[in-house]
Amino acid sequence: MTVPRINPERLLADLRFLRGIGAQGKGVVRPAFSAKDMEARRWLKQRYQEAGLEATIDGVGNVLGRSRHPGKALLVGSHSDTQPTGGWLDGALGVIYGLEVVRALTADSATRMLPVDAVSFQDEESRFVGCLGSRSLTGTLAPGVEQAAVDNSGVMLADALRDAGLAGVPRQRLARERYAGFVEAHIEQGPNLEDTGRKIGVVSSIVGLRGIRFVFRGQQNHAGTTMMDRRRDATTALYELAYRINQEFPKVAGERTVWTMGRLRVEPNATSIVPGYADLDLQFRDASEAPLDAFEKIVARLVAEINARGGVAIEATPARAPIPPTRMDAGLQEHIARAAERHAPGKWQHMPSGAFHDAGFISASLPSAMLFIPSIGGISHDFAEDSRDEDIVLGCQVLADAAASILAAANGGR
Numbered sequence: 001m002t003v004p005r006i007n008p009e010r011l012l013a014d015l016r017f018l019r020g021i022g023a024q025g026k027g028v029v030r031p032a033f034s035a036k037d038m039e040a041r042r043w044l045k046q047r048y049q050e051a052g053l054e055a056t057i058d059g060v061g062n063v064l065g066r067s068r069h070p071g072k073a074l075l076v077g078s079h080s081d082t083q084p085t086g087g088w089l090d091g092a093l094g095v096i097y098g099l100e101v102v103r104a105l106t107a108d109s110a111t112r113m114l115p116v117d118a119v120s121f122q123d124e125e126s127r128f129v130g131c132l133g134s135r136s137l138t139g140t141l142a143p144g145v146e147q148a149a150v151d152n153s154g155v156m157l158a159d160a161l162r163d164a165g166l167a168g169v170p171r172q173r174l175a176r177e178r179y180a181g182f183v184e185a186h187i188e189q190g191p192n193l194e195d196t197g198r199k200i201g202v203v204s205s206i207v208g209l210r211g212i213r214f215v216f217r218g219q220q221n222h223a224g225t226t227m228m229d230r231r232r233d234a235t236t237a238l239y240e241l242a243y244r245i246n247q248e249f250p251k252v253a254g255e256r257t258v259w260t261m262g263r264l265r266v267e268p269n270a271t272s273i274v275p276g277y278a279d280l281d282l283q284f285r286d287a288s289e290a291p292l293d294a295f296e297k298i299v300a301r302l303v304a305e306i307n308a309r310g311g312v313a314i315e316a317t318p319a320r321a322p323i324p325p326t327r328m329d330a331g332l333q334e335h336i337a338r339a340a341e342r343h344a345p346g347k348w349q350h351m352p353s354g355a356f357h358d359a360g361f362i363s364a365s366l367p368s369a370m371l372f373i374p375s376i377g378g379i380s381h382d383f384a385e386d387s388r389d390e391d392i393v394l395g396c397q398v399l400a401d402a403a404a405s406i407l408a409a410a411n412g413g414r
């Protein structure tokens with residue numbers, strides 16, 4: 001079997017160009033539906049067209065490039081929106097890999113007729129709804145979400161869609177029968193590959209995730225005249241609840257269960273005022289539902305206990321649409337593993353993903369798989385996020401090889 005060769009310079013040049021749209025220092029600020037995000041999507045649409053794809057931006061901002069070739073197609077891509085302060089490769093890597101795989105297969109006479117579609121999903125990073133674009137493509141976006149979803153500054157999704165010029169633009173649905181499957185490449189965003197000296201991760205499962213928002217209501221008052229026994233300090237309840245979560249969760253957590261309290265707000269957030277209001281987001285993840293169920297029960301118990309004392313009232317509500325844990329398709333993993341063994345013999349491994357990804361949602365509709373490359377220092381969701389050029393190039397070569405092999409098998413060895 002011939003292996004299509006990717007063009008490393010072209011791949012790195014496009015990745016760097018995309019980095020420039022919203023660049024801040026070493027990082028990128030390109031949250032979903034921002035002017036920079038939409039600029040990147042228009043640029044990508046043009047790149048897809050130059051690669052011979054029929055390209056559209058749909059009504060939620062997904063950029064989809066469809067191959068004109070007949071036969072079962074492979075969908076390849078990721079997301080091009082970023083965290084509020086994001087790294088340059090999270091999502092962008094898999095998007096530009098998709099483009100490069102299309103170009104590499106087209107340039108080789110043995111693979112030029114194999115149909116590859118490329119995609120950049122919208123709002124994977126949860127400005128409004130995590131994996132909004134893949135939820136929309138698979139028909140699982142909650143009805144009324146345009147009015148219900150607001151970002152951290154209170155902007156409503158409907159208004160962001162309008163300001164991005166997407167009001168009334170048709171939303172695409174994934175045509176299941178068109179595809180042999182979906183493959184998403186991504187940086188690992190953790191230390192595992194670097195620690196083991198391996199170059200490629202073949203993802204076996206993707207974590208599930210749930211979130212709870214706590215609102216704490218007490219009584220705002222003077223910090224000098226209000227004696228401790230009379231206070232109804234919202235943050236005292238917050239600190240206690242957060243501390244007890246950190247005490248109780250490890251008792252039922254699995255080896256890879258994680259939880260984070262990464263956003264909180266205190267009002268009025270002033271040194272000489274006893275705060276009357278606070279809110280806090282708790283997020284927890286695991287590859288199986290059992291510890292997530294157990295965490296919900298612990299939270300309910302702790303909240304009831306603190307509320308029973310009177311003073312500060314805590315209200316707990318789901319903070320986000322839950323993401324179920326998913327397993328990646330065994331057959332597609334096999335193709336990626338064989339390609340990894342050809343290009344990095346002995347230097348690849350199967351591994352779970354602690355980050356969630358659009359592949360989790362697409363897997364409900366299509367056989368799906370993921371490929372990871374190492375992250376330097378295991379750092380991600382930070383401006384410092386980076387990967388070595390040679391690892392970026394190797395990952396794309398493995399993906400191009402795997403894509404050709406998946407498509408050849410799906411189309412009867414063509």
Ligand code: GLV
Pocket residue numbers: 124125354355356357
């Ligand atoms: C996705 O970006 C995640 O937070 O796992």
Ligand code: MN
Pocket residue numbers: 079090091124186
């Ligand atoms: Mn990502």
Ligand code: MN
Pocket residue numbers: 083090125381
């Ligand atoms: Mn991310």
